[in-house]
Amino acid sequence: MKTISCIVGARPNFMKIAPIVAEVARSETLRARLIHTGQHYSAEMSETFFRDLDLPLPDECLETPTGTQTEQTAFMMRALERSFCGNRPDLVLVVGDVTSTVAGALVAARLGIPVAHVEAGLRSFDRRMPEELNRVITDAISEFLFVTEPSGVRNLKTEGVPEDRIFFVGNVMIDTLLRFRERAMQSEVLTRLSLAPKSYILVTIHRPSNVDDPRQLHQITELLNELSGRLPVVFPVHPRTRQRLAGSKLNRELILTPALGYLDFVRLMADARLVLTDSGGIQEETTILHVPCLTLRENTERPITIDVGTNRLIGANPAAALQFALEALDRNEVRCGVPELWDGHASRRITRILERKLVSLETLLGAQPSASF
Numbered sequence: 154m155k156t157i158s159c160i161v162g163a164r165p166n167f168m169k170i171a172p173i174v175a176e177v178a179r180s181e182t183l184r185a186r187l188i189h190t191g192q193h194y195s196a197e198m199s200e201t202f203f204r205d206l207d208l209p210l211p212d213e214c215l216e217t218p219t220g221t222q223t224e225q226t227a228f229m230m231r232a233l234e235r236s237f238c239g240n241r242p243d244l245v246l247v248v249g250d251v252t253s254t255v256a257g258a259l260v261a262a263r264l265g266i267p268v269a270h271v272e273a274g275l276r277s278f279d280r281r282m283p284e285e286l287n288r289v290i291t292d293a294i295s296e297f298l299f300v301t302e303p304s305g306v307r308n309l310k311t312e313g314v315p316e317d318r319i320f321f322v323g324n325v326m327i328d329t330l331l332r333f334r335e336r337a338m339q340s341e342v343l344t345r346l347s348l349a350p351k352s353y354i355l356v357t358i359h360r361p362s363n364v365d366d367p368r369q370l371h372q373i374t375e376l377l378n379e380l381s382g383r384l385p386v387v388f389p390v391h392p393r394t395r396q397r398l399a400g401s402k403l404n405r406e407l408i409l410t411p412a413l414g415y416l417d418f419v420r421l422m423a424d425a426r427l428v429l430t431d432s433g434g435i436q437e438e439t440t441i442l443h444v445p446c447l448t449l450r451e452n453t454e455r456p457i458t459i460d461v462g463t464n465r466l467i468g469a470n471p472a473a474a475l476q477f478a479l480e481a482l483d484r485n486e487v488r489c490g491v492p493e494l495w496d497g498h499a500s501r502r503i504t505r506i507l508e509r510k511l512v513s514l515e516t517l518l519g520a521q522p523s524a525s526f
Contacts (some may be wrong), residue, residue, distance in 0.1 A: 155243040160190065166248050444487070
């Protein structure tokens with residue numbers, strides 16, 4: 154039985170790790186040891202995800218304190234080094250592009266433990282984004298690079314990653330969405346907020362480029378105020394964003410809520426008339442849900458959502474975004490495709506590959522993995 158240490162930390166990574174942990178639990182040759190870095194360890198941002206996603210409680214929680222990204226990275230690396238030395242895994246599996254991702258990968262690489270990166274190869278080509286640096290660093294030191302979309306394969310090959318380390322497996326976030334979609338539709342969040350399906354706009358804004366610049370945040374609030382005159386605007390507010398909004402003049406039609414659990418949020422997203430976001434994962438989920446999505450960023454690391462999905466990149470100018478939003482609201486029909494391998498079975502493909510490749514540690518370290526599955 155080979156042990157995989159699965160690292161989870163920030164909110165988006167729960168949806169990515171959950172289907173993998175569930176699939177590994179069915180394996181006869183692998184076992185998962187779940188380590189929660191505690192990056193978002195609160196009822197709103199963490200504990201509800203264990204309940205909503207049927208995740209087992211973590212084997213270990215590091216309880217990372219608040220601080221700068223550098224301070225949090227340093228804390229996580231020290232704690233993960235102690236963890237890996239005390240319970241040395243055969244593989245460390247990291248997901249996404251948050252602080253927990255790069256911290257887990259760096260410590261594992263230092264200790265000579267193979268690293269698997271789920272959601273590898275995504276690139277915004279904007280090194281000002283901390284997530285972009287995390288992605289590039291993690292991919293550079295991973296033995297297994299599990300890719301969600303064709304652009305990821307192209308990016309990794311361009312960066313010189315050997316082809317036999319790259320595995321196009323699909324999107325584990327979509328595994329979670331498809332598994333829990335029916336349960337999410339039983340959520341009573343619309344009733345609690347006095348909303349009817351397709352009668353509101355859903356907003357998520359949290360990136361530093363949008364909320365840390367007072368002028369940009371002011372323009373965004375003006376955009377939301379304007380849109381709220383057309384339809385109710387529901388805005389689940391990240392705790393850090395809420396601090397930045399203090400003192401802003403917001404219309405009464407704006408419905409501000411705390412950060413929501415996964416099932417409530419999926420219900421809100423599925424029944425929204427329009428989604429306005431700067432999140433990466435929401436671009437993917439709205440594609441599967443066939444909900445129009447406007448991304449308030451200059452770039453996206455998920456171009457497949459534009460090529461075949463509902464996503465539209467509208468830049469960082471909130472004033473210009475108003476016109477795009479009004480056009481989207483006036484459309485009666487949304488047409489989009491389903492990206493290749495976004496079929497709910499990505500975690501199964503990942504597990505089957507690791508079962509074969511972890512037959513022995515000697516094979517993993519000495520032989521080159523095959524990209525066929």
